[in-house]
Amino acid sequence: MSQRQVLQVFEQYQRARTQFAQAVAELASRPQNIETLQNAGVISLLRPLLLDVVPTVQQTAALALGRLANYNDDLAEAVVKGDILPQLVCSLSEQNRFYKKAAAFVLRAVAKHSPQLAQAIVQCGALEMLVICLEDFDPGVKEAASWALEYIARHNSELSQAVVDAGAVPLLVLCIQEPEIALKRIAASTLSDISKHSPELAQTVVDAGAIAHLAQMILNPDAKLKRQVLSALSQIAKHSVDLAELVVEAEIFPVVLTCLKDSDEYVKKNGATLIREIAKHTPELSQLIVNAGGVAAVIDCIGSCRGTVRLPGIMMLGYVAAHSENLSMAVIVSKGIPPLCACLLEEQEDHIKAAAAWALGQVGRHTPAHARAVAVANVLPTLLAMYVDTRSSEDLQMKTKKALKNILQKCTYLPALEPLLHDAPPNIMKHIVGQFSKVLPHDSKARRLFVTTGGLKKVQEIKAEPGSLLQEYISTINNCYPEEIVRYYSPGYSEMLLERVENYHPVL
């Protein structure tokens, strides 16, 4: 055989391999083919192609593996069990950037499914290689590497600690400063996933100087980048007061308030989350936010959104109002109560309604002035209806009950309490009647109104055990009125009168 014929055989083989790899890669991009591919045993066939001589075959094979592993966790497990990861990791160091990108894609696709698979990746020493990839010149390689690190670090704090121990954090902070927007996005979300698990990890991220760069990037016009940056800052700020103060010192206020007006929903949500995480720690931080006008911005944001996007904003108002009565009055003065009532009425989800009820309870619980502001908004009947409704979840019922109790214990605004008398359950009735018994002895106009609106009649109809608190309150109320009125309104009075008529012998 001549030399050319020999070489032709090899060329044919090479062409066949390339075609196979390309075809599998293309088929794997469509989900309906993957079952068939899996049954045909594609992983064991792709494995030797990873060590092929021709670089394009290697790259295509790696790309195909990545797409397969991305699809579901069985395939990812098969990739891990097939001992492919050590080969990938070894060849990561010496190959060109296309291969590095494809290999990082495979690692990411395997790691995203479960913590055990991510642990397997960490154990075969992939972290060091990924960190080396982070120092590469090509931004695409850096992006792929940091994406893989993000999916590893996202599962739990041990894996995050492993990522931090491999020295990834300073390199990620450098990646954030790169000009490519995609790389910035991924690096920011990786930092967010690392710092969300524990305060020590968040402190490590802060020590690498991430906060200043993240704070600068809030001004960037790209919406997805802003989402990740705000999420990262809120994960850092949520752990402790010191971290929250560090985030505030980076001068994010009042710039963050412009994020609350962004056209992208998730930017608004993450911005509200960040403000909530800062506000919940101490009254001083809440005071700072109130002084910067944050409460008004959050209230507008709640008014303009719908659905779960509102939830962090509602919780933020609740936290601010919970700290002290002055802050709660500040929330009321900034017209915070109407949006909260609207949330309570409009939203379908129970957890959002529960959050709105809790926030209203925090606003109204401090002094009678606060309770009056809440009661005037006519929200107490809604709360009562939600409490009594059997379809409400347990969480919603508990929160509405607490809110009602907190507000009712301070409410002296009787016109708002009247409608509640008619259909309240006994444990709430106790508080309502208690409030009446506190106000009525001192106010004659209120006494008159109480009689004319039928409240006295209702009170007489309440059955209370003698000696209970409710009975005491009822007797206090009855003592405010002359005996004839009380007897007139007591149940069965008409029958009693008729009986007297029957038994009366006319005087002739």
Add this chain to the structure above:
Amino acid sequence: MAALARLQARLSGLREEYFRRNRYLRKMTIVIQKWWRGYRSRRYFRKMVKIQKRWRGYYVRKYIHNYYALKKYLEAISVNNEIIRSELQKYTEMKENEEKRKDLEKKEKEKQYQARKMHYLLSTEQIAGIYNSPFRKSPDPMELLLRKSKPLSHRRQQTKSPFACELHDWPTCKRPPSFSTAQPLPCIGRQKPQGPFRDPAEVLRQRYKPLEPTLRVAASISSPLEKAREEMKREEWRNRVHDNEFLPFSSYHKNEKYDPSIHRSGKYGQEAYGIKHFREVQPKKWVTDKDFRTVLPSIVLFEKFGKTYSRTGQIV
């Protein structure tokens, strides 16, 4: 004698009786005085409580729970909220205007591109184009656009990649990287190389991308701190009037003799004058060599002066 003994016994008995009665009286006096003193001071205490009550109310209302300050603060918050709300409103309006402007520009570009593509629809002298119907009073705006635009060349234009619009958002890249594709590269006479290919436009962009060094690369080896220090040294050397350094004060006084104080300036060290004695003593002028002596103890109480507890630290 016996009478004396009897008297003495009675005396001691009387004495005991006297002391017993005295003790009882003393106790009673103490009780009465205690009650009286308590009563007097409680009267003062009640007066003091009134004053303190007033003072505490004033202080708390003025400084701790100042109602007017709270009201002013809440008003200030509402004013601030209004300002923030108006500014945010302006910001949203600005953003919306920008979005609209971008959309309009895009549409304009689209229209112009279409006009360039359909340049052949322009009307000629003989044949009126479809946009220039003779029944219309004036030609369609599309016709005017066609007149203004240059026809597209036949050569295949570079495919507009989807990255083009994203490039404008990059903070460092103000315009998309323009690289020469006026002529495509001549094809090399070899068999088609294998493998998945990237878009040639992307490849060329990457190949001719200007260097954008990272912060680590762009910063010089010597850190800014050292550079600043060298700069400062140079400036100081430049601005100095003369080159002799200022010496520290200890070396200024190096050659000076030490002047001892009066306590040490005796010939052989400390002088006794000023420490051990102040007055001069001239024994030759003394009349006698005996000191003053007390003749009579004048008043017993005055004898005890200075001697009751201790005399200059010695116990008497």
